[in-house]
Amino acid sequence: MTIGIGIPRADGAAKVTGRALYVDDLRPEGCLYGATVRSERAHATVLAITLDPSYDWTGITLVTARDIPGRNLVALITEDQPALADGVVRHVTEPIALVAAPTRDRALEAVKHVQVTYGDLPYNLDPEAAEGHPVAIYGTDNVFKRIAIDKGAAAGTVAGIVHEGTYRLGLQEQLYIEPQGMIASPREDGGMTVIGSMQCPYYVHKALKALLGHDRLNAVQAATGGGFGGKEDYPSMVAAHAALLALKTGKPVKLIYRRDEDLRATTKRHPAIFRIRSVVAPDGRLLEWTASTIFDGGAYNTLTPVVLSRGILHLTGPYRCENVHLSGVAVATHTPPNGAFRGFGAPQAMWAVERHMDRIARGIGVDPLVLRRLNLLRDGDTTASGGVLTDTGGFAVLDAALAAAEAPLPPITRHPGAGTNHARGRGLAMVFHGCGFTGNGEAYIKGKVGLELRGSRVTILTASTDIGQGTETIFPQIVAAELGVPLEWVDMAPHDTDLVPDSGPTVASRTTMVVGGVAQKAARKLREALQAETGLATGDIATLLAARTSSAPLRVEHQYIDDGSVQWNPDTYQGDAYPTYGWSCAIVDLDVDRDTGEVLYRRFISATDVGRAINPVLAAGQLEGGALQALGWATSEEVVLDARGCMRNDRLTNYIIPTAADAPEMVTLLIEIPFAGGPFGAKGIGEIPMDGPAAAVAQAIEAATGAVLDNLPMTPERVLGAM
Amino acid sequence: MIRFTVNDQDVALDAPPMSRLLDVLREGARLTGTKEGCGEGECGACTVLIDGVAVNSCLVPAIQADGCRVTTVEGLASDGRLHPVQEAFLRFGGAQCGICTPGFLVTAKALLDANPHPTRAEAREALAGNLCRCTGYQKIIDAVTEALAGPDVDAAATSTPAC
Numbered sequence: 087m088t089i090g091i092g093i094p095r096a097d098g099a100a101k102v103t104g105r106a107l108y109v110d111d112l113r114p115e116g117c118l119y120g121a122t123v124r125s126e127r128a129h130a131t132v133l134a135i136t137l138d139p140s141y142d143w144t145g146i147t148l149v150t151a152r153d154i155p156g157r158n159l160v161a162l163i164t165e166d167q168p169a170l171a172d173g174v175v176r177h178v179t180e181p182i183a184l185v186a187a188p189t190r191d192r193a194l195e196a197v198k199h200v201q202v203t204y205g206d207l208p209y210n211l212d213p214e215a216a217e218g219h220p221v222a223i224y225g226t227d228n229v230f231k232r233i234a235i236d237k238g239a240a241a242g243t244v245a246g247i248v249h250e251g252t253y254r255l256g257l258q259e260q261l262y263i264e265p266q267g268m269i270a271s272p273r274e275d276g277g278m279t280v281i282g283s284m285q286c287p288y289y290v291h292k293a294l295k296a297l298l299g300h301d302r303l304n305a306v307q308a309a310t311g312g313g314f315g316g317k318e319d320y321p322s323m324v325a326a327h328a329a330l331l332a333l334k335t336g337k338p339v340k341l342i343y344r345r346d347e348d349l350r351a352t353t354k355r356h357p358a359i360f361r362i363r364s365v366v367a368p369d370g371r372l373l374e375w376t377a378s379t380i381f382d383g384g385a386y387n388t389l390t391p392v393v394l395s396r397g398i399l400h401l402t403g404p405y406r407c408e409n410v411h412l413s414g415v416a417v418a419t420h421t422p423p424n425g426a427f428r429g430f431g432a433p434q435a436m437w438a439v440e441r442h443m444d445r446i447a448r449g450i451g452v453d454p455l456v457l458r459r460l461n462l463l464r465d466g467d468t469t470a471s472g473g474v475l476t477d478t479g480g481f482a483v484l485d486a487a488l489a490a491a492e493a494p495l496p497p498i499t500r501h502p503g504a505g506t507n508h509a510r511g512r513g514l515a516m517v518f519h520g521c522g523f524t525g526n527g528e529a530y531i532k533g534k535v536g537l538e539l540r541g542s543r544v545t546i547l548t549a550s551t552d553i554g555q556g557t558e559t560i561f562p563q564i565v566a567a568e569l570g571v572p573l574e575w576v577d578m579a580p581h582d583t584d585l586v587p588d589s590g591p592t593v594a595s596r597t598t599m600v601v602g603g604v605a606q607k608a609a610r611k612l613r614e615a616l617q618a619e620t621g622l623a624t625g626d627i628a629t630l631l632a633a634r635t636s637s638a639p640l641r642v643e644h645q646y647i648d649d650g651s652v653q654w655n656p657d658t659y660q661g662d663a664y665p666t667y668g669w670s671c672a673i674v675d676l677d678v679d680r681d682t683g684e685v686l687y688r689r690f691i692s693a694t695d696v697g698r699a700i701n702p703v704l705a706a707g708q709l710e711g712g713a714l715q716a717l718g719w720a721t722s723e724e725v726v727l728d729a730r731g732c733m734r735n736d737r738l739t740n741y742i743i744p745t746a747a748d749a750p751e752m753v754t755l756l757i758e759i760p761f762a763g764g765p766f767g768a769k770g771i772g773e774i775p776m777d778g779p780a781a782a783v784a785q786a787i788e789a790a791t792g793a794v795l796d797n798l799p800m801t802p803e804r805v806l807g808a809m
Numbered sequence: 810m811i812r813f814t815v816n817d818q819d820v821a822l823d824a825p826p827m828s829r830l831l832d833v834l835r836e837g838a839r840l841t842g843t844k845e846g847c848g849e850g851e852c853g854a855c856t857v858l859i860d861g862v863a864v865n866s867c868l869v870p871a872i873q874a875d876g877c878r879v880t881t882v883e884g885l886a887s888d889g890r891l892h893p894v895q896e897a898f899l900r901f902g903g904a905q906c907g908i909c910t911p912g913f914l915v916t917a918k919a920l921l922d923a924n925p926h927p928t929r930a931e932a933r934e935a936l937a938g939n940l941c942r943c944t945g946y947q948k949i950i951d952a953v954t955e956a957l958a959g960p961d962v963d964a965a966a967t968s969t970p971a972c
């Protein structure tokens with residue numbers, strides 16, 4: 087059995103020897119280098135694009151919106167975002183033109199000599215002023231999406247103890263260590279191949295098809311140096327630009343972002359504001375919960391409606407309440423579009439919910455832990471949208487994490503001043519996270535996986551990519567286990583849209599749970615196909631293979647089938663919002679330096695219900711990596727915008743992510759409460775580690791110092807200010 | 810003309826003297842294992858050893874390596890055998906997306922050459938110049954501190970119990 091063992095990752099040997107090829111490691115014959123001319127204004131008409139006459143333009147090609155053969159857009163949910171601004175720019179860093187040159191240095195140099203003449207227009211950067219703002223960015227009211235969910239008695243009609251709070255958080259950058267990059271190469275048939283850093287090859291394919299006006303094209307994933315959502319939709323933009331340059335020059339064009347450009351221009355986690363009003367009984371039981379939110383989508387829609395949707399659906403946290411009123415809007419501002427980032431709206435919501443639970447605990451004088459236990463959801467409870475819960479793991483993860491927290495803390499070794507003027511605190515947060523697409527998303531996408539048998543080798547054909555999380559290892563584990571064959575018999579085809587079917591995007595904690603499940607069913611089909619071919623009834627693959635007389639490859643494909651187990655109404659937001667939920671408890675121990683406000687992490691414990699760990703080492707790796715992104719979000723990661731909405735701290739020296747010395751020792755507990763709909767019981771786990779840590783940190787800071795912080799990030803200045 | 814030894818091979822390359830060692834290695838010597846994450850000395854993805862000392866090759870003018878011994882990730886394995894820290898990264902799950910991995914491995918080699926049995930705190934300090942966004946560092950620190958601990962440690966099984 088190949089399930090539940092921490093085998094080394096399939097792509098590990100290539101990665102530890104430097105053989106793995108990322109997009110910047112590829113250099114096609116005759117390759118040119120691209121660079122992007124970007125808006126310096128938040129909102130303006132583009133009056134003219136001219137070339138500096140004093141610059142030597144030999145060998146340099148310029149592309150503008152006029153060079154687009156198909157439709158000028160980055161096709162995604164809506165069709166509002168152009169590939170290149172045509173006449174008007176709506177945010178700073180919006181792409182206006184492209185250049186290709188024989189060297190990267192010359193391309194970057196040439197960009198500085200493309201002169202853009204702007205006619206300035208009024209703009210708005212403030213999400214709270216966006217709805218109905220006189221300057222329209224999107225539609226007539228600047229609202230990308232509006233959602234409301236009501237359950238139980240009318241708002242404001244329940245009697246009890248009332249608490250109200252407002253919670254805010256800013257942008258967060260994914261900060262994959264490999265910047266965005268793509269190479270486009272003209273094909274002999276007049277088509278185009280793009281290869282690069284991406285999560286979702288078929289998103290890129292869809293975008294290029296609209297842009298180029300044909301589908302003689304394929305998108306190929308190179309080894310990808312992290313994504314975390316940041317390479318869900320933005321690679322379509324990079325691919326579009328590389329393709330336009332390759333089309334005009336007739337040569338392969340490599341387009342790699344510099345770090346500062348990547349930071350300024352690409353999507354980030356949506357900033358949000360939450361207002362929560364709760365009514366509780368004297369013992370802390372939740373009687374009514376009313377929460378509203380504004381998400382800042384930036385200047386174009388991208389994935390914003392879906393992010394808001396997940397945010398709202400997580401806005402009760404993992405707590406039971408019969409009278410719930412949730413509402414939210416996602417609005418347009420003249421800032422770079424925000425997009426997917428691990429958790430996709432849920433971490434924002436969970437921050438507000440957990441902070442509000444602490445407010446209630448403070449208000450009625452109840453232990454925050456007792457309050458959580460009292461209200462925690464269990465099997466049979468209904469969610470805000472009326473879905474009935476099964477396979478809940480709230481109490482299991484809470485008890486496991488608390489038990490682990492009894493162990494003594496690891497020693498402080500790194501700060502020489504440690505212990506002089508430090509205050510120690512512990513904080514805890516409880517979260518749940520809907521696994522897979524919201525509602526009936528899977529029924530829409532209908533992901534496919536193919537299997538191809540050659541001799542005794544089984545190749546998995548899927549568009550689900552490995553961006554570090556382990557798809558290349560986990561899918562073979564699932565297929566080998568289902569077929570009962572050695573792991574060495576199973577491998578993966580390259581993620582090339584010419585070779586693999588559309589499995590849906592690599593997002594939403596769906597890859598193992600949903601697409602892995604499709605792969606498992608494809609494996610069953612393969613066995614059936616072998617039985618049909620050989621006329622044998624046995625399920626034993628070795629026997630079936632031995633009985634085969636044909637040596638022709640055998641190919642099967644399975645497509646996701648909606649079995650009706652998820653009942654969801656997207657118009658009323660009623661029903662099962664997710665196929666199942668993961669559950670997690672985070673406990674952080676930290677010191678606050680009373681003199682500086684700096685937070686020093688000591689130990690981080692998480693217990694997470696993963697359904698079934700297909701590969702416990704990879705699963706723990708996801709949970710640990712996600713947790714540290716959340717701890718960085720909690721205390722150090724802050725995007726500072728200038729008056730035009732441009733990221734000012736666009737370097738790794740001033741956008742601070744945690745180092746190994748900042749990171750706490752981690753204790754990672756995998757709790758397995760199987761989900762019948764997942765392969766071998768697996769639930770999705772990619773995003774849940776992002777949800778809880780920030781709130782646990784806030785509670786710990788409060789325990790240590792009494793400082794109450796309701797806004798993220800909790801930088802040293804903010805901590806000092808609140809003390 | 811710059812002459813140096815890269816991974817025990819003598820190399821002579823034409824490159825403008827102020828070109829970055831990173832570019833000379835990647836473009837000139839076609840050793841693309843060394844990565845660029847920031848180009849300004851902050852992420853450590855471009856770490857190589859010059860005469861055994863870890864440096865950020867994006868900050869080092871190639872001319873500075875003239876006459877020196879340069880070691881990149883491609884040079885860590887020898888005689889077809891992985892370096893123990895490479896083995897440990899595989900066993901413990903120290904690499905996820907892998908883009909930071911070459912830099913970590915090279916820095917770790919320099920650490921282990923000087924201190925074969927670092928404590929966890931020493932390893933964290935030594936690796937603080939290398940950024941990883943995927944792992945939370947836990948499994949990297951596991952791998953580096955256990956790399957030379959002996960072959961019988963069943964690392965992967967003990968590090969992450971599934972219960």
Ligand code: FES
Binds near residue numbers: 844848854855856867
């Ligand atoms: S690329 Fe050299 S330190 Fe980041």
Ligand code: FES
Binds near residue numbers: 944
């Ligand atoms: S493994 Fe992805 S950045 Fe370290």
